[in-house]
Amino acid sequence: MKTLIIGGVAGGMSAATRLRRLDEHAQIVVLERGRYVSFASCGLPYYVGGVIEDRDSLLLQTPESLAARFALDVRVGHEVVAIDPAAKTVTVRELASGETTTETYDTLVLAAGSSATPRAGSGDLPWHTLRTIDDVDHIAALLGAAGADARAVVVGGGFIGLEAVENLRARGVHVTLVQRGPQIFSPLDPEMAQPVVETLRGAGVDVRTGVTVVASGAGHVDLSDGSRLPAHLVVDASGVTPETTLAVAAGLTIGPTGGIAVDGRQRTSDTSIWAVGDGVEKVDAISAEPTLVTMAGLANRHGRAAADDIAGLDPDDALPALGTSIIGILGLTVATVGWNEKRLTAAGRPHRVVHTHPSSHAGYYPGAAPMAIKLLVDPADDAILGAQIVGTDGVDKRIDVIATAMVGGITARGLAHLELAYAPQYGSAKDPVNLLGYVAENVADGVVATVQWHELDEQRRDGATLVDVRTADEHVRGAIPGALSVPLDDLRSRLHDLPAGPLIVHCQVGQRGHTAARLLTQLGYEVSNLDGGWKTWAAGTASRRAGEHATAASVAAGVRA
């Protein structure tokens, strides 16, 4: 039995090593186009930033170490240029010599990953992706040559773009982030992305939304709004697409998303070929439709599953993909799972929204940090459709708990009942995840009605009066224009100050507003609570202004927002 594996990083190498552990007698050949295998691709930005100092630490394995431990025949600098499924052979070009040979297989694992989308710019200025060891070597060399006043343009405010920004800033580089659409970091909804924008700007990053790079030349790029930016370097993080050239040429079925179609065991349409990693489609956990998710965890897991299937282990089908993700950006941690509101709205899928702003741990224990959480819930069955968290400490924990709850079929209200580990330095007796469940339950049961930040203006136009139940001091420090100030603790004695019509109450984060809404509801008022309070409203309003500005700029420049 001979297995060829095309691609020697996450998914491919997981398949190779697992297959060896399952079959000591198999012949396993790994063909990798690049000069390195099994490198830490998720660590590359941090090597640029100097956070990871030792370049060798990025090289998790070498062909030699893999031969010694796993008896793998790993060939770097070997590009597969064609697959012949009928003959069960691949054509391999050795890049150093240009020589082409044919390699046979019994089973083939295609783990070729994704490729960067075609670069939007051109000219004398070097554009770099941030995907290989060679990329970071080139970027490091350019930054070294540019010296203390180095300027970089990062194209695309997604995961790689933001990690590039953080690490370029860590090196003291002047950075402009260019985002085609109106909002950076699209996994977040606009009001959740706003703290990220503010953090970037606070760190001196020039954030430009609603523009594209239309040209680049020696020492500069030109944007679609007519501005010209000096630049020693462009990092192209504008996105990736599944690498399917080999698969298409071999006649493998490509799915509707453009990724290679596979079944629950990573089998392609050819019975001798498996495919794993960024190049293949996954099943989306929310829609049950094919989707593309380019996460290392899935690549590893699916590589292992392919090996299990090849070895005859009868593995379980892969779970649908949640797209759980996390990024650190300039001290913030941003994490998401499932779908965001933009996507639910675009798909016409009913959803309920909850915003909270809990502390990472008990407020009386030093170091408690605020976070913002958004939960999206299916009103029909209370299923969790997605979550977004932005904060510092404890964000990673809460997104993992919610992701696990989603896999376990725990409903939004069920989050209230999770028995999470509590001591004051780690959480709260009512953990942020529990609190989310309580709020979701109150909304679902009609205990309280909530208004979203973007619905406020319309409801006020329709006659609702906004009441700020925070303290008078808080009101003075920053209020929603036109809000009536009646602090919660005075509410019972100041009912005469309230108008007769519908009321919307709000506080800083939503909690006091909830108590006020309950009080007033029982006294016969028609009242709802501003979800997420002043904090969510302020972030959402700022994001809308920025979005409108960006959209206007895009329209003016004739590009699609």
Added chain:
Amino acid sequence: MKTLIIGGVAGGMSAATRLRRLDEHAQIVVLERGRYVSFASCGLPYYVGGVIEDRDSLLLQTPESLAARFALDVRVGHEVVAIDPAAKTVTVRELASGETTTETYDTLVLAAGSSATPRAGSGDLPWHTLRTIDDVDHIAALLGAAGADARAVVVGGGFIGLEAVENLRARGVHVTLVQRGPQIFSPLDPEMAQPVVETLRGAGVDVRTGVTVVASGAGHVDLSDGSRLPAHLVVDASGVTPETTLAVAAGLTIGPTGGIAVDGRQRTSDTSIWAVGDGVEKVDAISAEPTLVTMAGLANRHGRAAADDIAGLDPDDALPALGTSIIGILGLTVATVGWNEKRLTAAGRPHRVVHTHPSSHAGYYPGAAPMAIKLLVDPADDAILGAQIVGTDGVDKRIDVIATAMVGGITARGLAHLELAYAPQYGSAKDPVNLLGYVAENVADGVVATVQWHELDEQRRDGATLVDVRTADEHVRGAIPGALSVPLDDLRSRLHDLPAGPLIVHCQVGQRGHTAARLLTQLGYEVSNLDGGWKTWAAGTASRRAGEHATAASVAAGVRA
């Protein structure tokens, strides 16, 4: 409608505030024996240690603030001395005046908590529990008086005992920890507790196991092994029992554990009385039997549920209790959920054991810290029965994920498929939780056989040869006596060095051992892998030696270990 609530801390206050939000018209009276309500009981040890500097920050609410916000009638210094369920009245003694009055109720919530078990010692030396604001005021005063050479004896190495130790050490106090049984921190199994013992000793704490305090007098305590310790202060953390005096006298049903029996909505045997918090029984998630779990999270949740039921909201039944818990001790984080192996063994419940030693995040990103994980699995259905984690960073996250998985009915092998958020500073593409699932799956499917650390000696006596597959350097630095050293990467070429009989392979943590075991199995050897590798074996062996010592000391002193 008038509701009386006995006890104004976690469970009682959750019930009171939730009930007010649900019923603005209810009369709600909270009767609290102590001088404070709604204080941060879990923060008390950290105030002793000076981590929490501001005493006021422990007082989350006052009677005045609760009156203003929630229109609660909160009476501190009011002890309920009797309940008359037939008359629906309670007898209340005002502690300041000694006057006794009668208060009527329509519904009653009993949230009297737990009481410390009777003190083991007596004499002139002050003994203190660590349960109230008054306790910490007294302890702080004693420490101040004792000055720089203060000496304390902490009785009991459970949650409160260890938190007391940590905080007394933070104040520079010389601390002796006295543990009746052979092992401190009984939620852990012995091999998992060993790092805690070593950390305590490394911090200069005198840990004495298998002994009790038999007497105390001015400036000293006497232990059951005949030794005398100088002491300015004894912190009694030897355990708590449900406070059921009022409930028993009122004729409420007490369950088999000694706690007040309640149904899923916290209803006692009297239709007008609910009970919540440390005084009541919960249903154990593993056995479905009544159990006692004294965690603040459950008290809060059940207080809220009682209010929901009183207000007619038709709440869901409480989930069975997992007993999820966490403690920080001298830089370590220790967390547990479900049952440990001691308890499973004592109950005669079949179980499978997995030990791992993963890193908190990707090894190539700075700051990765090791942790030890133990997972207990039901061999019949792969259900997770419990987990224990000891480490520094990332322990709280993993226990919460496992606790959530248990609630969601996710099996041990299912942990492998959780899609957890990954970036190199937060986790690994194969998260420690995923890895646990992979190991559990390999064991369940018979892909590998494992040997536990305590089974090693017997299997070697029966003829198995132990092979250390770590590098020669690692072997020299510390080896299991008599193990044959054959590094994994040389294994294929050194098969001739292996004897014909059964083999047990081991490495540092179990991972290379797994690869070696797979390799040798397929070459026809009878082989198993030492679960958790050298690290688990070393911790287990050290704990056994300490336990035997403690047991011997206990027997010599005539106490039950």
